[in-house]
Amino acid sequence: xxRGSIRIGAGAAVAVGAVAVAVAALTAxxxxxxxxxxxxxxxxxxxxxxxxxxxxxxxxxxxxxAVSGPVLGxxxxxxxxxxxxxxxxxxxxRVVLIPAGIGTxxxxxxxxxxxxxxxCYGELVTLDPTGVVLVRAGMxxxxxxxxxxxGEPLSGRRLxxxxxxxGAAVAVxxxxxxxxxxxxxxxLRRHSxxxxxxxxxxxxxxxxxxxxxx
Numbered sequence: 001x002x003r004g005s006i007r008i009g010a011g012a013a014v015a016v017g018a019v020a021v022a023v024a025a026l027t028a029x030x031x032x033x034x035x036x037x038x039x040x041x042x043x044x045x046x047x048x049x050x051x052x053x054x055x056x057x058x059x060x061x062x063x064x065x066a067v068s069g070p071v072l073g074x075x076x077x078x079x080x081x082x083x084x085x086x087x088x089x090x091x092x093x094r095v096v097l098i099p100a101g102i103g104t105x106x107x108x109x110x111x112x113x114x115x116x117x118x119x120c121y122g123e124l125v126t127l128d129p130t131g132v133v134l135v136r137a138g139m140x141x142x143x144x145x146x147x148x149x150x151g152e153p154l155s156g157r158r159l160x161x162x163x164x165x166x167g168a169a170v171a172v173x174x175x176x177x178x179x180x181x182x183x184x185x186x187x188l189r190r191h192s193x194x195x196x197x198x199x200x201x202x203x204x205x206x207x208x209x210x211x212x213x214x
Contacts, residue, residue: 071122079121082137083189085189092199098131171201175207193208
């Protein structure tokens, strides 16, 4: 087993370094030039738009629900070619963390908070808690499939452990634009940026930078 890896057997919960993810988000773009006295060594302030979109990860199981749903589709030993989709969930002005391990079966091997291997992989999977969902090439799932495999509810009024306030509904944005249909029907198209919200409005991102080859 590689250094820094951990194996998780059947029946054990997938534990992911949410704190590490939060730290990475806070420190992204920050650097050092080796001098603390010269003005040029100070990193510029982030754009106001990015500050407006930033939210902390919520604490507790409501904001970090574990995987409890089924593996959808054929569970194959190889991950195979995948299309990446990015999903963000906000509730009560906080991030609801989409966990690693959706659509996988143990035993799992984790390395640096990311699933390096699993017994098998379903139609859609998450390998880390970044919100990236990997969809098997040639399949055409919708957002309801992600929440079903996660084990969390999704409707026009319900978003995971949270409900919209009276007279309100779950807000959905696809590539920065409002989605007019039911949240469950949003198609998982390659490189889509999907944002779901209940509570105070969070300015949605219009795009996500996917790793090469995804």
